[in-house]
Amino acid sequence: MLEVAALNTFYGQAHILTDIALTVGGNEVVALLGRNGAGKSTTIKSIMGLVRPRSGSIVYDGEEILGAPAFRVCRLGIGYVPEERRIFTELTVEENLEVGRRPARENAPEWTVERLFHLFPNLAERRRQAGGRLSGGEQQMLTIARTLMGNPRLVLLDEPSEGIAPLIVEQMARVIAEMKREGLAVLISEQNLHFSRLVSDRAVIIEKGAVRFAGTFADLDADPEIAKTTLAI
Amino acid sequence: MSVLSVSNLSKSFGGVDAVRDVSFALGAAEFLALIGPNGAGKTTCFNMLNGYIRPDRGSVTLEGVELVGRKPRAVWRMGVGRTFQITQTFPSMTVRENVQMALISHHRRTLNMTRRATRLYAEEADTLLARVGMAEEAARPCAELAYGDLKRLELAIALAHRPKVLLMDEPTAGMAPSERIALMALTGEIIKSEGVSVLFTEHDMDVVFTHAHRILVLNRGTLIAEGTGPEIRANPMVQEVYLGGGTVFKGEANDA
Amino acid sequence: MGFYFAQFLTGLANASSLFLIASGLSIIFGVTRIVNFAHGSLYMLGAYFAYTLITTLDAGGFGFWTGVILAALIVAVIGAVIEILVLRRIYRAPELFQLVATFGVLLIIQDVTLAIWGAEDLLGPRAPGLSRAVRIFGEPIPEYDIALIIIGPVVLGLIWLLFSRTRWGVLVRAATQDREMVGALGVNQRWLFTSAFMVGAFLAGLGGALQVPRESVSLLMDLSIIGEAFVVVVIGGMGSVTGAFVAAVIISVLNAFGVLVFPQISLVLPFLVMAVVLIVRPYGLFGTAASAHGPPTVPEAPMKPMSIAGIAVVAAAVALVALLPRLDDGFILVLMIDVLIAMLFAASLHFLMGVGGMVSFGHAAYFGLGAYAAALAVKALGLPMLAAMAFGPLVAALGAMIFGWFCVRLSGVYLAMLTLAAAQILWGVTFQWQSVTGGDDGILGVWPARWASSKPAFFYLALVLSVAGLVLIRHLAHSPFGYVLRGGRDSPIRTEAIGIDLRAHQWLGFILAGAFAGLAGVLFAFSKGSVFPDALSIGQSIDGLIMVLLGGVQALIGPIFGASAFVLLEDYISRLDYWRAILGGVILVIVLAAPNGIAGGLSGLWQLVRGGRKTGERA
Secondary structure, eight states: OEEEEEEEEEETTEEEEEEEEEEEOTTOEEEEEOOTTSSHHHHHHHHHTSSOOSEEEEEETTEEOTTOOHHHHHHTTEEEEOTTOOOOTTSBHHHHHHHHOOOOOTTSOOOOHHHHHHHOHHHHHTTTSBGGGSOHHHHHHHHHHHHHTTOOSEEEEESTTTTSOHHHHHHHHHHHHHHHHTTOEEEEEESOHHHHHHHOSEEEEEETTEEEEEEOHHHHHHOHHHHHHHHOO | OEEEEEEEEEEEETTEEEEEEEEEEEETTOEEEEEOSTTSSHHHHHHHHTTSSOOSEEEEEETTEEOTTOOHHHHHHHTEEEEOSSOOOOTTSBHHHHHHHHHHHHTTOTTOOSSOGGGSSHHHHHHHHHHTTOGGGTTSBGGGOOHHHHHHHHHHHHHTTOOSEEEEESTTTTOOHHHHHHHHHHHHHHHHHHOOEEEEEOSOHHHHHHHOSEEEEEETTEEEEEEOHHHHHHOHHHIIIIITTSOSSOOOOOOO | OHHHHHHHHHHHHHHHHHHHHHHHHHHHHHHHOOOOTTHHHHHHHHHHHHHHHHHHSOSSHHHHHHHHHHHHHHHHHHHHHHHHHTGGGGTTSOHHHHHHHHHHHHHHHHHHHHHHHOSSOBOOOOOTTOOSEEEETTEEEEHHHHHHHHHHHHHHHHHHHHHHHSHHHHHHHHHHHOHHHHHHTTOOHHHHHHHHHHHHHHHHHHHHHHHTTTSOBOTTHHHHHHHHHHHHHHHHOTTOHHHHHHHHHHHHHHHHHHHHHOTTHHHHHHHHHHHHHHHHOTTOSSOOGGGGOOOOOOOOOOOOOOOHHHHHHHHHHHHHHHTHHHHOSSHHHHHHHHHHHHHHHHHHHHIIIIITOOOOSOTHHHHHHHHHHHHHHHHTSOOOHHHHHHHHHHHHHHHHHHHHHHHTTSOHHHHHHHHHHHHHHHHHHHHHOHHHHOGGGOEEOOOOOGGGOSHHHHHHHHHHHHHHHHHHHHHHHHSHHHHHHHHHHHOHHHHHHTTOOHHHHHHHHHHHHHHHHHHHHHHHHHHHTEEOGGGGSHHHHHHHHHHHHHHOTTOTTHHHHHHHHHHHHHHHHTTSTTHHHHHHHHHHHHHHHOTTHHHHHHHHHHHHHTTOOOOOOOO
């Protein structure tokens, strides 16, 4: 479904990503692992069109999307959940969801406000409250719900477990499992190997902007040195 | 004997209690963790301890002297240092200059207009940088630093005023596991060698259970538990509101 | 009783038109984060188009209202063109660039308007059917005022409905907070921004069109309204339409009563209200903390002391300039004095903005204070030149002390707007206070002492004082005090957290910058032999900003290049017809094509020469 090849991204003159290659299958959850500053977020943002890669190729559903602006990438069916949640704090929960609303899409699950409230009952109770009044955990759920309102086929989750309570991390794991059950493809950027293992099918590890490992967790366990050096465990 | 005493600290925003009647004490050279769900009031607590937010009620005393009502800079002068969840450094300066800034303030030379700032307290700054293992980075632009190094730089800046208490807000957020361990081990050493007391918030339970001498748990603005690692982990209320089933952290606690 | 009620209604009627322009400005800022200096120009265009449409369409009520709406729609379209051609390209630029770019647009619109409608004021017809007055409590109230009083709240209601009840409104509010995220959720923000800008332009055009029956249409409408509109937006809270309404009512009603007591108060009152409001609520009545800052910028590289080679080059350059009088003692020397004064002025502004991170849109206030103080010292107090030269910077510093006390309590756009308002107030006072300042006629005959009266002698005096000022400013930037200011710019939180009273240091920085600008003003007064209110006008402030921008904000040497380039350029352009439009065009080209300025360009070139060594950018 998503094929990234030879992706190179720069910030000014700094070379952030070097020849990144990765794939995500139709109903697959892939973890993009790496240390802080390894280039995980930049990879996600490059796919989403939030930063402009200098060269390479990003093929989604048979279509080249490299260089396309974020709104177009979203309209093609890629949803983005940012690291810092980025809730619209002055809009109500319902209005936050409204911003994310896109028309239904063929071969993607269709989400409605009511369905999402069913999945996230906490949000239903607070539908008319301002986003900024929600607790951190509820905001984390709202940012996912908002993205699902766009009826994506592929969801990019940037560091979903970072800086949140263990209890919410467990909830995140359940939500990701639910997305997979609905038939979505998911790419997660993560530092937390333990969490990634719980929720994903496969791992891609990047270090200093380049891919160091791609394979199953069994492959990764077979050579403990890899995780040790690339993830500093 | 406690260095920092907090009693009945309370704050509400728009009628909602963010923090309610929080009381605890931080002992000399103690490594105390404050944990709890996102939005439980940890950062509000921190901000009240060092003067960013004025509490509605309650008192905070440092060695018997009241801190409530003082501005952050005054609280710093009295010996309460702080590192931030989102690192706060001076990106347009070098690493050494960042520490020099703190030293210039420590020596009360901020209004000096005749000297060249980079020539003041350079050696003292290098000593502090060596203390946190960053001697070799001294001349680099701060903006180039990796995330973990920024956290260490913040520590060096905080030490410039020889604080009695150090408040660290999510010190290891965004770091790799080995970096987390290294930073907390360093903090542990500093506690021992300088006799500083540290209060920190953290979501990484491996860090908390490995390093903290004692743990406070905050939920919806009130303290619901207080104790050592094993006590907290076994507490059913803490499990329900915060820890969950323990499936997302390794949880090999080394009892401190 | 009846009389006071009538005054109250007049105030409300004024509030309506002020609200229309301010709400547009606020909406545009809220969504695009751009402080649109050209907003007054859109208001002026609305008035001109309405004048033409109303006088060409038939004179009935239908023709009038159609003309008003059509004029506003035309202005909306013009707004769209401006947004697409200019603003779209600078949304990520620092606020300084945006302000200067919209000022470029303002200049162009001024000359285009002049070319189309001519320089004469145009007197429009009264509104048909509303040309009489009704008696309320025995006092005559123009029917048209009553119509305006109704139109204001109606427009507010419509805007509220648009923002809270439509998907467009929800998207605009979301984009106000986080435009990138809105894009990532599938919204084409380009068109969202264009449409929001059109709504803002429409409101400005409507405000202008509705003024046609009340005042004559003139080329001064743009700058005369913009200061007050800024004040209203700041008081209300940037981005808040309700805030703009409340603020417009407060200002206008207070004004209506204020003028009864003290006729000149209308110049000072908005500023006073703003100062009071900002002290109590630093982000305005309805504003929030997040709305004060533009996008983050890339941190600059750490400062380095000048190398021996650098010092040699600078010394050689100064020596070379010092030889100038041997070459020519006429026009070139005069031009060179202008360059020196501009350098000092630009460097003082750069110290405030580049080092201190306090963007000032009204730095001319201190330049003008210095100039006027020196002129008055000579003419009214009879002081000798050197004493006057010391007196000028002192008065400028005093002014900076008073205004700076308010300004350093704010940050970002709020600070910038407050500096602008301060300068506008001073300008107004100078303009009106005929008995002391000579008003529009200025103060003439401010000549240097005899020993400095020859051109070469004055040139050397200017050279010595400017170079001394520049060296001092540079020295300050490298001192602990300068580092504290830079620290406050980089991270106010960290600065406070290491025990520094940032506000006090910023205040002192503001005062020093004011004193240096005052020194430049003093030199200016003596070099021209006269002072006019222009010395503290918006134009002079913007000139300073353009110089800093031309030179490059991130280099201490920038203002020196920028000032030279600007003075030489302006000297050439101002001899041409429609020079404003040409200058505006040049500004736009620079902002859009060379955002790092001359110093940035030169250092880029230097990097290339040295083999493309990596610059200190964030990894």
